[in-house]
Amino acid sequence: MKPNDRHLMPVLAHHTKAGFAMFHMGWFLSFNASGWQSPGAGSMTKEWMKADPWVDMGRSMERAGFDYMMLEDASFIPDVHRGSMEGALASGGSPKHDPMTLIPLIGRATKNLGIIATMTSTFYPPFLAARLLSTLDSLTDGRAGANLVTGHNLRTAQNFGLDEQIEHDVRYEMADEWVRVVRALWDTWEPGAVVLDEERGIFADHTKVHLADFKGQWYSSRGPLNTVPSPQHHPVFCQAGGSPAGRAFAAKHADTVVASVSSVEAMREYRADMDQRLIDNGRKPSDCKVLYVASPVLADSNEEADAKRERQLGTVEQRMERTLSALSFSTGIDFSKLDLDQPIPPVSTNAARSTTERLLGNGKSEAKTLREHVSKDMPQIALVGTPDKVASIMGDMMEEAGGDGFLISGQVTRRFVGEVCEGLAPALRKRGLVRDGYSHTMLRENLQAF
Numbered sequence: 322m323k324p325n326d327r328h329l330m331p332v333l334a335h336h337t338k339a340g341f342a343m344f345h346m347g348w349f350l351s352f353n354a355s356g357w358q359s360p361g362a363g364s365m366t367k368e369w370m371k372a373d374p375w376v377d378m379g380r381s382m383e384r385a386g387f388d389y390m391m392l393e394d395a396s397f398i399p400d401v402h403r404g405s406m407e408g409a410l411a412s413g414g415s416p417k418h419d420p421m422t423l424i425p426l427i428g429r430a431t432k433n434l435g436i437i438a439t440m441t442s443t444f445y446p447p448f449l450a451a452r453l454l455s456t457l458d459s460l461t462d463g464r465a466g467a468n469l470v471t472g473h474n475l476r477t478a479q480n481f482g483l484d485e486q487i488e489h490d491v492r493y494e495m496a497d498e499w500v501r502v503v504r505a506l507w508d509t510w511e512p513g514a515v516v517l518d519e520e521r522g523i524f525a526d527h528t529k530v531h532l533a534d535f536k537g538q539w540y541s542s543r544g545p546l547n548t549v550p551s552p553q554h555h556p557v558f559c560q561a562g563g564s565p566a567g568r569a570f571a572a573k574h575a576d577t578v579v580a581s582v583s584s585v586e587a588m589r590e591y592r593a594d595m596d597q598r599l600i601d602n603g604r605k606p607s608d609c610k611v612l613y614v615a616s617p618v619l620a621d622s623n624e625e626a627d628a629k630r631e632r633q634l635g636t637v638e639q640r641m642e643r644t645l646s647a648l649s650f651s652t653g654i655d656f657s658k659l660d661l662d663q664p665i666p667p668v669s670t671n672a673a674r675s676t677t678e679r680l681l682g683n684g685k686s687e688a689k690t691l692r693e694h695v696s697k698d699m700p701q702i703a704l705v706g707t708p709d710k711v712a713s714i715m716g717d718m719m720e721e722a723g724g725d726g727f728l729i730s731g732q733v734t735r736r737f738v739g740e741v742c743e744g745l746a747p748a749l750r751k752r753g754l755v756r757d758g759y760s761h762t763m764l765r766e767n768l769q770a771f
């Protein structure tokens with residue numbers, strides 16, 4: 322086998338010599354300029370809307386053995402915090418382009434990397450979704466996926482013609498039906514329907530292409546789908562909502578779940594909860610890979626990494642503003658108007674429930690006031706140090722938590738992608754914690770390889 326054939330090498334062992342299990346890696350990023358003010362942003366500031374930066378990053382992630390790139394999305398400009406769009410527009414985090422368009426571009430430049438883009442089930446017509454995902458899966462030889470979200474923001478609902486956002490748990494019920502109709506459409510083509518019989522002049526066998534005739538409470542579609550079946554047949558579904566309704570939905574339909582948690586204990590609880598939910602749905606825990614969001618801060622020495630982390634956190638005022646703005650975003654309530662010297666308020670929201678709970682400390686915050694709470698560093702998985710140190714912490718965490726891997730996030734710049742893909746990933750590989758080459762070409766196969 323030639324060195325270039327490394328991606329064809331079978332992954333022989335799922336456990337390293339030390340007994341640690343290998344884990345999966347994903348990267349969470351937005352098709353926007355959110356990293357424009359970070360050191361190392363370079364040409365990204367002006368060129369983020371072009372293909373090259375993302376294609377370069379995809380290639381780096383593939384060299385590093387990542388399972389997938391997960392592209393976030395939203396269809397609105399936030400304006401709740403301080404009652405204005407100013408913060409969202411000034412920070413550059415809010416304007417974003419449609420991530421689905423990056424899938425074929427990155428797919429064309431890579432061979433094994435999975436590419437998942439976010440799709441809002443509440444507002445995406447199932448027929449168009451089934452057709453688009455099938456087309457993208459064919460274009461990428463079976464490496465396409467959708468991160469299904471229900472769209473928690475009132476402005477999103479208004480952009481799609483509603484006056485109010487649909488009730489939280491109803492959105493997930495709708496999403497469940499949405500997945501069923503999308504799958505029914507993919508299944509309108511039986512295996513072997515495409516015959517390509519040149520002698521008889523038959524492209525597809527009409528007896529193997531059927532109607533979906535799906536009639537649900539919210540969605541109906543006649544079918545058949547007018548795309549030929551894609552390599553994965555059912556492109557991969559990812560899910561990110563951590564509320565009970567979100568987890569129930571993921572346990573039924575997701576191939577991978579991405580979770581934002583603040584401690585190893587929370588990782589373990591999440592995985593155990595998903596295991597039970599998967600079993601209750603007649604699935605195996607290994608059918609759905611749970612990846613935890615982590616933002617490593619890497620440098621050549623541990624001291625430098627600590628200093629870098631401090632710089633990233635900024636002043637107490639900047640930290641408070643960031644957390645309050647995140648709370649306004651996740652709740653739809655303007656947190657800038659609340660009295661900071663009162664206890665943490667009880668919040669009930671129709672928007673993003675699990676994120677809100679996490680930002681408010683999951684009922685475990687010892688802070689006496691909201692000001693005290695938002696002045697503190699948000700508890701998060703601490704991955705700060707040299708690549709070797711961070712690789713060793715990640716190995717220990719996975720061993721302790723029993724999850725399936727990490728979803729890297731952070732201000733996306735070529736420099737940061739280089740630090741992770743050419744610094745951290747080799748350190749993980751040296752320990753046998755991540756794959757050394759891909760055993761399969763399609764996304765779901767690689768997710769299921771170990």
Ligand SMILES: Cc1cc2nc3c(=O)[nH]c(=O)nc-3n(C[C@H](O)[C@H](O)[C@H](O)COP(=O)(O)O)c2cc1C
Nearest residue numbers: 393394439470561562563564567579581673674675
């Ligand atoms: C890692 C991660 C990525 C997410 N990506 C998106 C996204 O791209 N678009 C979106 O609308 N919501 C996104 N969310 C939010 C959730 O999908 C979900 O909408 C939100 O958490 C509300 O769900 P919940 O009430 O079930 O917690 C993300 C959440 C996490 C943890």
